[in-house]
Amino acid sequence: MAEDKITNWVAPNDKTGEFKRGQSQFRNFIKKGGEFPPEAGRYHLYVSYACPWAHRTLIVRKLKGLEEIIPFTSVHWHMQEKGWRFAEKGEVVGGEGENVRPDPVVGHEGYKHLREIYFQVDPEYKGRFTVPTLYDVKQGKIVSNESSEIIRMFYTEFDDLLPEKYKKVELFPASLQKQIEETNDWTYNDINNGVYKSGFATTQEAYEKAVTTLFKSLDRAEQHLRTTSKEGPFYFGASITEADVRLYTTIIRFDVVYVQHFKTNLRTIRADYPYLHQWLRNLYWKVPAFGETTEFTHIKRHYTKSHTQINPFSITPLGPEPPILGLDEEVAAVRFALERAGK
Numbered sequence: 001m002a003e004d005k006i007t008n009w010v011a012p013n014d015k016t017g018e019f020k021r022g023q024s025q026f027r028n029f030i031k032k033g034g035e036f037p038p039e040a041g042r043y044h045l046y047v048s049y050a051c052p053w054a055h056r057t058l059i060v061r062k063l064k065g066l067e068e069i070i071p072f073t074s075v076h077w078h079m080q081e082k083g084w085r086f087a088e089k090g091e092v093v094g095g096e097g098e099n100v101r102p103d104p105v106v107g108h109e110g111y112k113h114l115r116e117i118y119f120q121v122d123p124e125y126k127g128r129f130t131v132p133t134l135y136d137v138k139q140g141k142i143v144s145n146e147s148s149e150i151i152r153m154f155y156t157e158f159d160d161l162l163p164e165k166y167k168k169v170e171l172f173p174a175s176l177q178k179q180i181e182e183t184n185d186w187t188y189n190d191i192n193n194g195v196y197k198s199g200f201a202t203t204q205e206a207y208e209k210a211v212t213t214l215f216k217s218l219d220r221a222e223q224h225l226r227t228t229s230k231e232g233p234f235y236f237g238a239s240i241t242e243a244d245v246r247l248y249t250t251i252i253r254f255d256v257v258y259v260q261h262f263k264t265n266l267r268t269i270r271a272d273y274p275y276l277h278q279w280l281r282n283l284y285w286k287v288p289a290f291g292e293t294t295e296f297t298h299i300k301r302h303y304t305k306s307h308t309q310i311n312p313f314s315i316t317p318l319g320p321e322p323p324i325l326g327l328d329e330e331v332a333a334v335r336f337a338l339e340r341a342g343k
């Protein structure tokens, strides 16, 4: 039945044509002395390199030095009728990302799809089968499938197991919490989710409303960076915070996928947003937690080959090339202007 298709992001009978994201269902927390205590090797993180929400967790895992403590597996980039699936043993997936493999968790032998974990935990589960999913191997339970909460657990809850260097990494410092929360609010609604609202809209009105709001908020982020860039290369100047993590995973996908696939093409980052572009490239090229977790092959193929109602022939556009410019590279028009100005 058409109504049940996993790719029907807007319910076919919804006259507004607006995409409305559902709530994540598993909302437990890792806490000392709680049902899910911090322990090395106990939790398994399921992600997709393609997914901006899962990407948050990969970045924070690396920023906090949790690589030895929280193992992860990435699903295959191709999401089809049964949702995310695991790569098969020896399968050539494309891209260079590590840990794109069959589910390695003991007891999950033979699992082909992420949904099997959700049903193992709750046979009556009615929600979506999303990444990221943080799974407690010891109890066979899902801790959380909400990225904004998983990253906050990573900020602090494993600190006792970490060397001083990583304990000191503070992504949500008390002095900036209020500003970060305020930024999260519009960044999430208008930008992170805004690209999906634009791309999944099924009426002209819903599309135009989402795209207009998206670009207003990109302009706002650009203005913000123009000011803070005097104090340092990160969103709030001198040090990386949650605001960098949450904005990055959308902006790194913007020119590469969203501009054409989600029709967010009023402007591009590389040609029209110099401060966002500089901020983005600094994170990608200079901070391994950002650059090394970014897999353009997964990103491009996932969107263009999985969303068949937007792109029925699943053709993946070749450009833009390169997917990200070097630190000192500029688009041709900027180069031309610089040359003419003798710089």
Ligand SMILES: N[C@@H](CCC(=O)N[C@@H](CS)C(=O)NCC(=O)O)C(=O)O
Binding pocket: 006, 023, 024, 050, 051, 052, 053, 054, 083, 128, 129, 130, 131, 132, 145, 146, 147, 148
């Ligand atoms: N609010 C969730 C959203 C996660 C999410 O929607 N993930 C997408 C991939 S980008 C997914 O797994 N979708 C599968 C589906 O909805 O069927 C979070 O931030 O963790």
